[in-house]
Amino acid sequence: MYVSHLSLHDFRSYASADVALEPGVTAFIGRNGQGKTNLVEAIDYLSRLTSHRVATDAPLIRAGAEQAVVRAAVVRDGRTATLEIELNPGRTNRARINKSPLPRARELLGLVRTVVFSPEDLTLVKGDPSDRRRFLDDLLVLRTPRLAGVRADYDRVLRQRNTLLKTAGHARRGSSSQEGALATLGVWDAHLARTGAELLAERIALVDQLRPYVGKAYETVARGASRDDAEITYKPSFELPRSVVEEVAQQPSRNPTQAELTEALLEEVERRRRDELDRGVSLVGPHRDELLLTLGNGPGDSGTRLPVKGYASHGESWSFALALRLASYDLLRSDGDDPILILDDVFAELDTERRAQLADLVAGAEQVLVTAAVAADVPAALAGARFEVAGGQVRRTDGVG
Numbered sequence: 119m120y121v122s123h124l125s126l127h128d129f130r131s132y133a134s135a136d137v138a139l140e141p142g143v144t145a146f147i148g149r150n151g152q153g154k155t156n157l158v159e160a161i162d163y164l165s166r167l168t169s170h171r172v173a174t175d176a177p178l179i180r181a182g183a184e185q186a187v188v189r190a191a192v193v194r195d196g197r198t199a200t201l202e203i204e205l206n207p208g209r210t211n212r213a214r215i216n217k218s219p220l221p222r223a224r225e226l227l228g229l230v231r232t233v234v235f236s237p238e239d240l241t242l243v244k245g246d247p248s249d250r251r252r253f254l255d256d257l258l259v260l261r262t263p264r265l266a267g268v269r270a271d272y273d274r275v276l277r278q279r280n281t282l283l284k285t286a287g288h289a290r291r292g293s294s295s296q297e298g299a300l301a302t303l304g305v306w307d308a309h310l311a312r313t314g315a316e317l318l319a320e321r322i323a324l325v326d327q328l329r330p331y332v333g334k335a336y337e338t339v340a341r342g343a344s345r346d347d348a349e350i351t352y353k354p355s356f357e358l359p360r361s362v363v364e365e366v367a368q369q370p371s372r373n374p375t376q377a378e379l380t381e382a383l384l385e386e387v388e389r390r391r392r393d394e395l396d397r398g399v400s401l402v403g404p405h406r407d408e409l410l411l412t413l414g415n416g417p418g419d420s421g422t423r424l425p426v427k428g429y430a431s432h433g434e435s436w437s438f439a440l441a442l443r444l445a446s447y448d449l450l451r452s453d454g455d456d457p458i459l460i461l462d463d464v465f466a467e468l469d470t471e472r473r474a475q476l477a478d479l480v481a482g483a484e485q486v487l488v489t490a491a492v493a494a495d496v497p498a499a500l501a502g503a504r505f506e507v508a509g510g511q512v513r514r515t516d517g518v519g
């Protein structure tokens with residue numbers, strides 16, 4: 119898939135912008151703060167309905183404006199669709215396909231798929247577990263848009279349940295308000311276990327599918343590494359029953375079922391009841407899980423695997439972050455649709471050898487959008503269309519268009 123036209127209205131620094139794009143590589147070159155990232159961020163927003171830079175929509179609206187509009191013509195298997203999102207902070211965002219309004223903006227998900235590489239990716243490795251959970255969930259939703267609903271349901275259940283836990287925890291022991299809150303809590307325990315187990319089962323399956331791609335990608339980007347070095351493991355916030363663990367261990371292709379996970383979550387929630395009431399928050403569920411990243415020491419090394427966070431060098435951490443993105447790209451591609459690759463300001467972070475390696479890996483993608491402060495940062499393998507971004511203007515400079 120590729121974007122053939124991008125049009126912005128009051129998005130970030132752009133009062134308006136219209137850019138005709140092509141498949142293949144396109145580089146946006148310009149000094150710092152000229153609006154290069156703003157352009158690719160708009161395309162990524164259409165893909166995930168969130169930005170890779172900010173958690174809320176407000177910073178995406180041009181200062182002084184009330185709403186922003188991002189519109190893109192997307193070509194997939196030779197057919198073009200025009201997708202549009204209108205960002206209305208504090209109110210509902212509205213989406214359209216070929217000018218027809220969609221009942222919910224969420225229905226745009228899955229129509230454009232992007233994989234973004236950016237300097238912020240280091241937080242995938244060095245940041246909090248929530249950064250890695252978001253990475254998994256974003257990938258889940260890109261592959262299966264329906265899961266956006268499951269994720270939203272789970273967040274809602276969590277908020278309601280936390281409010282109840284606070285009420286029950288603060289109420290006088292044995293009082294009618296505590297009794298009432300505890301009775302209602304049982305209902306929310308069941309919701310938490312059901313939606314939590316669905317999300318959990320999807321994440322566990324995703325990590326299994328992603329694992330071989332991560333090993334392969336790390337071997338490619340990290341000098342002297344083997345494909346067994348980088349490993350990812352999903353670590354739930356609770357122990358599964360021994361019988362399930364043993365069965366899963368005996369059958370390599372078997373993961374815990376959703377029913378098993380629901381039951382295990384319910385049991386754990388009951389076991390941690392006192393703790394949860396004391397602290398007024400839900401302590402069990404996919405919002406407390408971790409995606410463990412570990413590194414070994416080359417082929418045949420039976421030594422201990424070390425967690426990346428806290429142990430890996432800066433270079434190893436960067437390579438792992440790149441490997442996670444490349445693995446996402448490979449996995450999405452294996453689904454049969456080439457996602458749009460966005461390399462936002464990453465080359466300045468890499469030495470010459472790694473630049474060339476990354477460029478070779480991505481050069482064959484259907485569409486690659488690159489941003490860089492200077493043209494010299496873009497490796498030769500990524501020759502293609504060039505735009506200069508300066509003073510709010512986006513101008514093609516390679517003599518075409």
Ligand SMILES: Nc1ncnc2c1ncn2[C@@H]1O[C@H](COP(=O)(O)OP(=O)(O)OP(=O)(O)O)[C@@H](O)[C@H]1O
Pocket residue numbers: 129130131132148149150151152153154155156157176177178179180181463489490491507
């Ligand atoms: N909501 C907004 N309204 C107006 N201007 C904004 C808004 N959000 C960001 N900007 C401006 O956009 C500019 C940043 O644009 P962008 O992040 O695309 O830069 P860039 O060209 O990628 O720079 P760098 O090379 O430093 O990454 C900044 O000058 C910032 O003040």
